[in-house]
Amino acid sequence: MLQFKLVLLGDSSVGKSSIVHRFVKDSFDEFRESTIGAAFLSQTIKLEKQDDVTIKFEIWDTAGQERYKSLAPMYYRNANAALIVYDITQPDSLAKAQSWVDELKNKVGDQDLVICLVGNKLDLCEEDPQKRVVDTEDAQRYASEQGLLFQEVSAKTGAGVTDIFQTIGEKLYVQKKNSQQAASQTRNTVNVELQRPSTNDSTSCCS
Amino acid sequence: MKAIRGKHSENDSAKCESLGSMNSCSPSSAGKDEEEVFYDFQLFISQMKDQRADPIVRYTRSFLHSFVTKKNFWTAEEQVKLVNDFKLFIYDKFLEFEPFKSLDRSKLHNAQEGMEKLLMGKLYNKCFSPLLANDYENLTDDHRSDLVHDANLMDKILEFRFIKPINLEIPATISPKVEKFIQLSGKELNRINSYKAPRDKMVCILNACKVIYGFLKHSKLENEGADVFIPMLIYTIMKANVRSLVSNVIYIERFRFPEYLRGESGYYLSSLHGAINFILHMGEDSLFIPDKSEYNNQYEQNSVQVAEERDRIEIKEVNLEVPKLRSKSPSPSEYILKPLDGATNTVISKFAELFSPTATSQDDTDNREHQSAFIDDETAAAIAHQMEEDDHVRTIKDLQAMFPEMGCEIIQDVCAAKRYRIGACVDALLTLSS
Numbered sequence: 001m002l003q004f005k006l007v008l009l010g011d012s013s014v015g016k017s018s019i020v021h022r023f024v025k026d027s028f029d030e031f032r033e034s035t036i037g038a039a040f041l042s043q044t045i046k047l048e049k050q051d052d053v054t055i056k057f058e059i060w061d062t063a064g065q066e067r068y069k070s071l072a073p074m075y076y077r078n079a080n081a082a083l084i085v086y087d088i089t090q091p092d093s094l095a096k097a098q099s100w101v102d103e104l105k106n107k108v109g110d111q112d113l114v115i116c117l118v119g120n121k122l123d124l125c126e127e128d129p130q131k132r133v134v135d136t137e138d139a140q141r142y143a144s145e146q147g148l149l150f151q152e153v154s155a156k157t158g159a160g161v162t163d164i165f166q167t168i169g170e171k172l173y174v175q176k177k178n179s180q181q182a183a184s185q186t187r188n189t190v191n192v193e194l195q196r197p198s199t200n201d202s203t204s205c206c207s
Numbered sequence: 208m209k210a211i212r213g214k215h216s217e218n219d220s221a222k223c224e225s226l227g228s229m230n231s232c233s234p235s236s237a238g239k240d241e242e243e244v245f246y247d248f249q250l251f252i253s254q255m256k257d258q259r260a261d262p263i264v265r266y267t268r269s270f271l272h273s274f275v276t277k278k279n280f281w282t283a284e285e286q287v288k289l290v291n292d293f294k295l296f297i298y299d300k301f302l303e304f305e306p307f308k309s310l311d312r313s314k315l316h317n318a319q320e321g322m323e324k325l326l327m328g329k330l331y332n333k334c335f336s337p338l339l340a341n342d343y344e345n346l347t348d349d350h351r352s353d354l355v356h357d358a359n360l361m362d363k364i365l366e367f368r369f370i371k372p373i374n375l376e377i378p379a380t381i382s383p384k385v386e387k388f389i390q391l392s393g394k395e396l397n398r399i400n401s402y403k404a405p406r407d408k409m410v411c412i413l414n415a416c417k418v419i420y421g422f423l424k425h426s427k428l429e430n431e432g433a434d435v436f437i438p439m440l441i442y443t444i445m446k447a448n449v450r451s452l453v454s455n456v457i458y459i460e461r462f463r464f465p466e467y468l469r470g471e472s473g474y475y476l477s478s479l480h481g482a483i484n485f486i487l488h489m490g491e492d493s494l495f496i497p498d499k500s501e502y503n504n505q506y507e508q509n510s511v512q513v514a515e516e517r518d519r520i521e522i523k524e525v526n527l528e529v530p531k532l533r534s535k536s537p538s539p540s541e542y543i544l545k546p547l548d549g550a551t552n553t554v555i556s557k558f559a560e561l562f563s564p565t566a567t568s569q570d571d572t573d574n575r576e577h578q579s580a581f582i583d584d585e586t587a588a589a590i591a592h593q594m595e596e597d598d599h600v601r602t603i604k605d606l607q608a609m610f611p612e613m614g615c616e617i618i619q620d621v622c623a624a625k626r627y628r629i630g631a632c633v634d635a636l637l638t639l640s641s
Contacts, residue, residue: 003469008432008433012434016432017430017431017432017433017434018430020432021430021432039432039433039436039437039474039478040470040471040474040475042470042471058469058470058474060474060477061432061433061436062433062437063433063434063436063437063438064433064434065376065434065438067376067492067493067494067495068437068438068485070484070485070488071437071478071481071482071484071485074477074478074480074481074484075477075481077477
C-alpha cells in the first residue's frame with residue numbers, strides 16, 4: 001500500500017477540517033484507524049480507476065488563522081499533496097487560496113507536489129444562488145493555468161468530497177508508478193558502472 | 208482487505224508501530240491496532256542476555272566505546288549520522304543472529320525499539336544538549352544553538368506569561384475550562400525530562416496532545432481541527448514551562464529512528480516545533496488583542512515583575528557563588544539526579560558494565576558478565592511492577608485534581624478500565640462528568 005502525506009491549507013472559516021471529517025466519515029469503515037484525531041487523520045481508500053490499488057492518506061491539518069500562517073512550512077515540508085480550500089461565498093477567499101498556491105510553488109521545490117484547489121460550501125449556493133461570489137469558471141481557469149486539480153464541494157452534504165481524494169490519489173499513484181519505472185530503468189543502465197566491492201558500510205544499502 | 212489493518216501488515220506497520228503501546232483514545236471504535244502494538248523493553252534485555260546474542264552485544268559495546276572515546280565533541284550532525292548508521296547496521300544484524308533472527312515482525316520491532324533505547328540511554332549525556340552545558344566553551348555550534356533556543360524560549364514565555372486564551376484565539380466558549388485542562392496536558396508534557404529514550408519522550412508529547420484532544424472532543428470542537436488544537440498546544444507550552452523544551456524536541460528529531468517519526472508522531476512533533484517557533488517570535492502582532500490599553504498595562508506590569516524576579520535570582524546565585532552560564536539554563540546535575548527512566552533505567556544500569564563504553568572488551572570476561580552483570584528476571588520484573596504501580600498512583604492523583612467532583616472509586620475504575628492511558632481516561636471522565 002502506498003502512503004501519501006496530504007497537507008490541508010486555507011482560512012479558518014472555509015471549513016477545511018469539515019471536508020476531511022466528511023471524507024473520513026463517508027469512507028469505508030473497514031479502513032478506519034485509531035488516531036488522536038484532533039488535527040491529524042489518516043484514511044485509506046481503494047482507487048476506483050485501478051484494479052486493487054489501495055492508498056493511504058495521512059492528512060495534516062493546519063491552523064487557518066492568519067496569525068498561525070508562519071507555522072505552515074513545518075507542515076507542508078515533504079508533503080505529497082496539498083488541499084487548498086476556499087469558500088465560494090466569501091469575496092476575498094479565492095485570493096487567499098491563490099497566495100497559498102504561490103507560497104507552495106515558491107517554497108516547495110517538489111515538481112511532483114499535487115495541489116488541489118477546492119471551493120467549499122456548494123450547499124449554500126444550491127439553496128440560494130445569490131450567495132455565490134466566486135464563479136466556478138474563474139476558479140477553474142485559474143486552476144488549469146497553474147496546473148492544479150480543481151473541485152467544488154460541500155462538506156455539509158458530502159457532494160464532491162470523495163471525488164477530490166479519488167482524483168488526488170489517482171494522480172499520485174500514476175506519478176509514483178512512472179517515477180518507479182524511470183528509476184528502475186536508470187538503475188538497469190547505470191548499475192554496471194556503480195558496482196564496487198561490497199563494504200560493511202551500512203549506509204550503502206540505498207535500495 | 209482485512210489484512211491491511213492487521214498489525215503485522217507490511218505497509219501499515221510504520222505508522223502503527225511508531226506509536227508503541229500508548230495509543231488509545233480513538234474517536235472510532237474499530238481502530239485497535241496501535242493499542243495492541245507490542246512494546247516490552249525487558250524482553251529485549253532478556254534477549255540480549257542470550258548467549259547467541261553475543262555478536263550483537265559486542266557490536267553494540269564496540270560502537271558505544273568508539274562513540275565515547277574517539278572524540279570528545281562530535282557535532283550533532285556527526286552524532287546523528289553515527290547513531291543512525293549504527294542502527295541500520297545492527298537492525299540488519301538482527302536478521303542474522305538468534306534470538307532475534309526468528310522473531311516475528313512485532314517482536315523484531317520491539318528489539319529495534321529496545322536497541323534505540325539502550326543506545327540513547329548510554330549516549331544521553333553526550334547527545335542531549337542541556338547535559339553538555341557545563342562545557343559550553345567547547346561545544347559545537349549546533350549544541351550551543353539548542354541551549355540558546357532553550358533560553359530564548361524561557362525568556363519569551365516569561366515576557367508573555369500574562370496572556371489569556373483569547374489572545375491566541377481559543378474560542379471563548381471553552382475558555383473557563385481551558386486552564387484546568389492545560390494543567391493536565393502541561394503535566395504530561397513536563398514528564399519529557401524524565402526520560403532519555405526518544406520514543407519515551409515522544410510518548411509524553413502524544414499524551415499531552417491526547418489530553419487536549421479529549422477536552423476538545425468533550426467541548427464538541429474536535430471537528431475544528433488544527434484551528435483550535437494549535438492555539439491550545441501553544442497555550443499549554445506557555446503555561447507548562449517545560450525545561451529545555453527546544454532541546455528535547457530537537458533531540459527527538461535527531462535520534463528517533465526516522466521510520467518511526469512518520470504519521471501521527473511526525474504530525475504532533477512538527478506541531479510542537481511549530482508552536483515553539485511561534486512563541487520564539489511572539490510579539491504584539493502575533494496576538495489577538497481586543498483591548499490595547501489593557502494589554503499594554505499588563506505587559507508593562509509583567510515586565511517589571513520579571514525583572515524583579517531575575518534580580519532576586521541573580522543575587523541568590525552570586526551569594527552561592529554558583530558558576531553560571533545563563534541564569535535560566537539548569538545545571539546538568541539537575542538532570543542527572545532526576546530519576547530517569549523508571550524500571551528501564553534500573554534495568555539498564557544493572558547491566559551497565561556490559562555496555563560500559565569505556566570498558567575494554569575482553570573475551571574471557573564475557574561469560575562472567577553474562578552471569579553477573581544482569582540482574583535476574585524476577586528482580587527486574589519486581590522493579591518494573593513497582594514503577595508501574597507508582598505511575599498508576601500518579602495518574603489517579605492527577606485525575607483527582609482535575610475532576611474533584613468525581614468520586615475516588617470512579618476515577619480508579621475508569622483508570623483500570625482504560626489501562627491508565629491518560630488520554631482515554633480524560634475522555635471517559637469528561638463523558639461521565641457531563
